[in-house]
Amino acid sequence: MTTAFIVSATIDRPAAEVWARLTDWPAATAWMPGVRSIRVNDDELIFHTRGRDRTGRVETVEPGRTVVVHSAQGGVSAAYTYTCVPDGGRTTVTLTADCRVEGVWRPFAGLLRTAIRRTDGGQVAALKRVIEAVSPDGRSSAGSSG
Numbered sequence: 001m002t003t004a005f006i007v008s009a010t011i012d013r014p015a016a017e018v019w020a021r022l023t024d025w026p027a028a029t030a031w032m033p034g035v036r037s038i039r040v041n042d043d044e045l046i047f048h049t050r051g052r053d054r055t056g057r058v059e060t061v062e063p064g065r066t067v068v069v070h071s072a073q074g075g076v077s078a079a080y081t082y083t084c085v086p087d088g089g090r091t092t093v094t095l096t097a098d099c100r101v102e103g104v105w106r107p108f109a110g111l112l113r114t115a116i117r118r119t120d121g122g123q124v125a126a127l128k129r130v131i132e133a134v135s136p137d138g139r140s141s142a143g144s145s146g
Contacts, residue, residue, distance in 0.1 A: 002100050003113075004099045005121050008093065009128040010128075011090060012090050013089070013132070015084050015091040019063070019064045019065075022067070025045055026039070031126035031130045043058045055071060056069045056071040057069070057071070059079075066082065075102040075103035076105050078097060079098045080096075081098070095123055
């Protein structure tokens with residue numbers, strides 16, 4: 001089994017808006033824990049996290065529906081699949097994180113998947129909070145009295 005976790009959240013916004021926010025990589029630091037910055041170079045994403053740059057590659061894109069970001073370091077590779085499913089004026093976002101482990105890292109596979117789940121398992125909930133904090137007219141809804 002390679003799945004580290006699967007999480008979903010229904011966001012109270014249309015799919016086009018959710019997709020645009022999900023794939024605005026430089027702004028994703030608002031919902032990706034521990035990521036300080038993201039630079040985009042074609043289909044490559046350079047994440048600055050834990051004091052270093054790490055590289056991910058956007059490998060699959062079905063516009064408005066699915067994007068897969070894959071990264072590899074040594075014998076550890078991870079694929080994060082983000083899927084958007086429209087539901088009327090709302091959108092369900094699912095993140096599936098898969099982690100493959102080879103070589104000397106194989107005995108640590110379970111620990112690595114647990115670490116990935118702890119670090120990134122809250123991404124979709126954080127994305128929901130970030131998107132819903134802005135009203136559909138673009139104004140922050142934080143602190144509004146309705």
